[in-house]
Structure formats: C-alpha cells, structure tokens
Amino acid sequence: MSTAPQYQRIKEHLLAAIRDGELRPGDRIAAETSLATQFGVSRMTVNRAIRELADAGVVERFVGDGTYIAEPRAESPLTEIRNIADEIRARGHQYSARVEGLAEVSADEDVAQRLGVRLQAKVFRSLIVHCENEVPVQLEERHVSPELCPDYLLQDFTQITPNQYLSRTCPLTDVEHLLSARLPGGHEQRLLKIGADEPCLLLLRRTWSGGRLVSVARLWHPGSRYALRSHIHLQDPGKGSHSV
Structure with a gap:
C-alpha cells in the first residue's frame, strides 16, 4: 500500500x-x-x-x-553556456533561426564600455531570433570583437549559432552573467511576437578567451516560454564549513 x-x-x-x-x-x-x-x-x-x-x-x-x-517552458542552465540549438533538439523539438541583422557597426557608449573598446570603434553586430517549433524563445543581440573573430560576418547563422562559431574560433575561458526581469520594448515585442505586458528575462553575457573579451550579448527570453536554472553543489555537512 x-x-x-x-x-x-x-x-x-x-x-x-x-x-x-x-x-x-x-x-x-x-x-x-x-x-x-x-x-x-x-x-x-x-x-x-x-x-x-x-x-x-x-x-x-x-x-x-x-x-x-500548460505549454512546457524551455529551460537552460544559468551557470553554463550551451548551444540553444542543441538544447531545443535535445527536447525532440525543431530548432530554427531568423537573422534580423548582421553588420559592422560603430560601438555606442554601452557596447564600448562592456566590450572594452573605444567609443565609435568598429565592431560586428548580429541580431538573431531563435525559435522552438517556430515559436520565438530567445532574441540574441551580440557584439563581437573583429580582431578576434574576423570572419564573423561571413557566417550563415541560420545553419550555425554564434555560440557554435565562437566556441570553435575563440575557445571560451570565462563568462559573466547578469540577469534581470524586464518588460520588452516595441522592438523586442515585434521580434519575439509577444505583448507589451509579457515579462521577459534579460540575460547580459560577456565572454572571454584567454583573458581577452570576445563578445557581449543581450539575450531576451519571454517569461512564459523560457526558464533559467542554476544548480550549485555545496560541501557535504560534516566535511568542513562554508558560508553563504
């Protein structure tokens, strides 16, 4: 029983x-x-x-x-960098991407500060909507160092994600994440096909390779379609002390 x-x-x-x-x-x-x-x-x-x-x-x-x-929400580990295409396919779903922008641009004050370049320096920018079963689950705006990734603009990002390309070209050694809850602006609403009152998770990510900044990314996730997960293993009780 x-x-x-x-x-x-x-x-x-x-x-x-x-x-x-x-x-x-x-x-x-x-x-x-x-x-x-x-x-x-x-x-x-x-x-x-x-x-x-x-x-x-x-x-x-x-x-x-x-x-x-409820419709199942996509879930991604916060403390790791995983290829979103692999995540979606691992769930048995169809991955697709729409490239909304891919060009050389001048770094504004925010990008210059976060990427560690001078104001108005030339950097590469990509804007991509990642979809799961044709439903947008992530809007990725990324700025990349041309010095470290000179062929970035030549990639077909409907076939390979920026994550895959950067992992091969500039093996990542460090990552920084900053997570916040935001309401989307009109631009994000249109690309993600969501309403103005749909809360989003905004993940700001910076990545380094060998101590050099490679890219900075703004990753928008509709709150009703995506979740970010973190798992931390703490020391077993009785084997030492720790503080939190």
Whole structure:
C-alpha cells in the first residue's frame, strides 16, 4: 500500500497522464470536486495538489474557467553556456533561426564600455531570433570583437549559432552573467511576437578567451516560454564549513 500523502497521489496521477499523452498542453483537467470524489479526499487536498502543479508551471489556473495543462517552458542552465540549438533538439523539438541583422557597426557608449573598446570603434553586430517549433524563445543581440573573430560576418547563422562559431574560433575561458526581469520594448515585442505586458528575462553575457573579451550579448527570453536554472553543489555537512 502506498504511504504517499493523498495530495501527492493526485499530483502523480496527473503527471502520469501528461507523460502518457492522455493530457496534452491546452487540455482542461477534471474539476476539483470531481477529483475529490474520484480519490475520496477533500477538495482542500485536491486544491493543494493543483496549487503545487501550478507553482511548478505544469498547469495554469483561470478563475471561473478551470485548470489547463500548460505549454512546457524551455529551460537552460544559468551557470553554463550551451548551444540553444542543441538544447531545443535535445527536447525532440525543431530548432530554427531568423537573422534580423548582421553588420559592422560603430560601438555606442554601452557596447564600448562592456566590450572594452573605444567609443565609435568598429565592431560586428548580429541580431538573431531563435525559435522552438517556430515559436520565438530567445532574441540574441551580440557584439563581437573583429580582431578576434574576423570572419564573423561571413557566417550563415541560420545553419550555425554564434555560440557554435565562437566556441570553435575563440575557445571560451570565462563568462559573466547578469540577469534581470524586464518588460520588452516595441522592438523586442515585434521580434519575439509577444505583448507589451509579457515579462521577459534579460540575460547580459560577456565572454572571454584567454583573458581577452570576445563578445557581449543581450539575450531576451519571454517569461512564459523560457526558464533559467542554476544548480550549485555545496560541501557535504560534516566535511568542513562554508558560508553563504
């Protein structure tokens, strides 16, 4: 006999239905009263199970309408640099990219400071929309050092991502991340096909190769379509002390 809490049994039942394809994104699940009757529990117990699934992003609840299976969000590790095309294909989904810009430009004050070049210095800029099953999940604006990557503008970034190219050309030795929550401007809304009230995760990334700055990137992610994850292993208790 299972000793799992009653609300946990309900969660496992719904998760199994999703894994088996019985419930798909957009499907409405049974009402709380129906689930309470089915499992012989109180509605409060069912509510806890549904609430935890909603907190985990598995379902979406709409007052007066019901609870629906949510579209799965893409997830990327925050502490690593991974190729977004590989991430998407690893999930069994289709990757595609739209190149919105690829040119030599003059560094403005922000780019000059972050890339470590003089103001108005010539740098390479790419603007790419990365899509999962034709849905935009990341808008990447990147500025690159021409000295370190002279052939950057010659690449077909519908076939190879900037991450792949830079990893081959200038093996990365250091990375810096700065993450913030932002509302998109009109430009980001148009390219990501989102509304003005859709919160985004904005990741500012700088990469180095052998102590030299290679590129700076602004990565916009629609909050409803993407998540960034971080896992840190702390020292085991009893094997020393650490502070946080």
